[in-house]
């Protein structure tokens with residue numbers, strides 16, 4: 001189920017992770033002027049006076065900052081850069097050079113950035129020495145340690161977001177839903193910092209997880225609880241085009257309710273299509289359920305009405321009423337559903353479509369919801385759908401939740417739709 005989409009999402013997270021980690025490594029391996037900060041004294045110390053190696057190892061940004069504080073108080077008298085390294089006598093030489101360069105504060109604002117300025121100057125004064133430390137100068141490490149590293153900026157992310165957009169659209173995720181997901185990911189990731197040793201992969205996966213969950217979870221309610229708590233009989237009417245698994249889903253739900261101790265009666269309100277009675281009758285027979293039918297062409301409202309009366313008379317908990325899947329015009333469809341609404345006032349109207357229809361299913365969900373407001377959706381044939389676009393899009397587009405997934409042709413192949421579980425299965429826990 002949704003394996004193609006899973007692969008694409010996993011491609012996105014690993015691409016971002018790889019890119020970000022590469023950037024972080026590059027930043028450490030090829031320090032810019034900033035990152036070379038303080039390496040000069042450190043490296044020089046280790047080369048010329050090994051006995052003092054221990055000193056720079058403690059020489060992280062904190063030390064630099066403390067020193068900078070000291071500098072501030074001495075700023076008038078001495079260049080802070082010189083002071084910053086003066087605590088380490090092995091570093092005195094580069095410090096003196098530093099004093100010759102732009103590290104000398106002319107004013108208070110320069111003094112505020114003393115640690116970095118010292119670092120910059122040291123780097124300029126002794127460029128190339130960082131290579132000796134396997135490319136990771138102590139101060140560069142210290143800087144990462146002390147500040148964490150801002151690893152994901154919007155610009156860095158954009159090409160990955162473009163890839164993600166393509167992945168979502170090619171998986172039949174509706175455009176507005178894809179944009180919502182992209183906005184969420186961008187918002188969740190941009191400016192994120194990766195602490196040393198924490199995983200970029202988790203950061204990206206969590207951002208994607210949150211965004212997907214937000215669009216999938218729209219409108220969710222506890223279906224079982226609503227049915228259990230409603231006055232009996234509970235009437236549920238099903239809409240959707242023919243051939244998508246509507247009749248099978250009604251039968252599956254009859255079994256679902258039976259397993260929860262609720263009795264059902266089926267009603268074939270699809271009086272439009274020849275053979276619809278026989279089809280639902282077959283399911284009713286298989287499941288040992290009562291079915292109410294009228295002859296083809298009769299009023300669907302009358303069929304559902306009779307089923308409700310039957311349920312009341314026989315203490316049946318739930319009425320499951322099919323309706324015509326396709327009429328001449330959507331006006332006819334709306335008129336039919338409105339009449340059922342007016343006369344029967346069903347507790348829920350559920351839209352059924354097949355996950356494999358992708359964008360078509362999403363568009364139909366929107367149309368049916370416009371014609372006769374739905375309360376939720378059932379997506380069938382999820383077992384045969386590698387894309388997942390409809391499963392991700394329907395709730396956001398209609399504002400009504402997906403309540404069940406059909407996952408096969410057997411009566412027990414019906415799974416309550418759990419947004420958290422779906423997102424976990426798409427992204428990995």
Ligand SMILES: Nc1nc2c(ncn2[C@@H]2O[C@H](COP(=O)(O)OP(=O)(O)OP(=O)(O)O)[C@@H](O)[C@H]2O)c(=O)[nH]1
Nearest residue numbers: 242243244245246247248380381382406407408409
């Ligand atoms: N793989 C799979 N097949 C399903 C699922 N749900 C229904 N089907 C199959 O889809 C076909 C159509 O299902 P129906 O229940 O007849 O569809 P319908 O919407 O009632 O169609 P009409 O009766 O023509 O209105 C049948 O062969 C079902 O077995 C599902 O979740 N997974």
